[in-house]
Amino acid sequence: MSYSVTKEIRFCYGHRLMNHPGKCRHLHGHSVRAAVTVSAAALDAQGMVCDFADLKRAVAGYVQETLDHNLLLHEADPLVPLLRDAGERFLTLAEHPTAEVLARLIFEHLEAQGYPVTEVALWETDTSCARYRR
């Protein structure tokens, strides 16, 4: 038996999936929803797994600094030097910037902050969701 709480946060980013066989190899953007779940076998002195507000701060701080309104690219993307020369903001990843990878990055950030995170779900569109859980 365990308790869990889930907090949602919305943000947007641009990206492209290099080598994708379809339309996602082209630059495009998403307005996404991440649902972060933390779990515990017992409640704290406040009767909570974790205060929703604390969870929001932990997720929103990371997301706003790294992902929100950013352009997420694979580090080998040939656009990288062009964007760097143009002084544009972007973030490179050693992996393709898929919803699965972004869900895992958010999970790892919360885990590193000491939150008992058990799942991050990232709704990239109304109909497409990727989850990372442990």
Ligand SMILES: Nc1nc2c(c(=O)[nH]1)N=C([C@H](O)[C@H](O)COP(=O)(O)OP(=O)(O)OP(=O)(O)O)CN2
């Ligand atoms: N497993 C994954 N598949 C895809 C990802 C991903 O991150 N993980 N990403 C993309 C695209 O970046 C983008 O999310 C498009 O997804 P898709 O669901 O195909 O978008 P549509 O708007 O075409 O969705 P419909 O509702 O089917 O119109 C692609 N795949």
Ligand SMILES: [Zn+2]
């Ligand atoms: Zn996409």
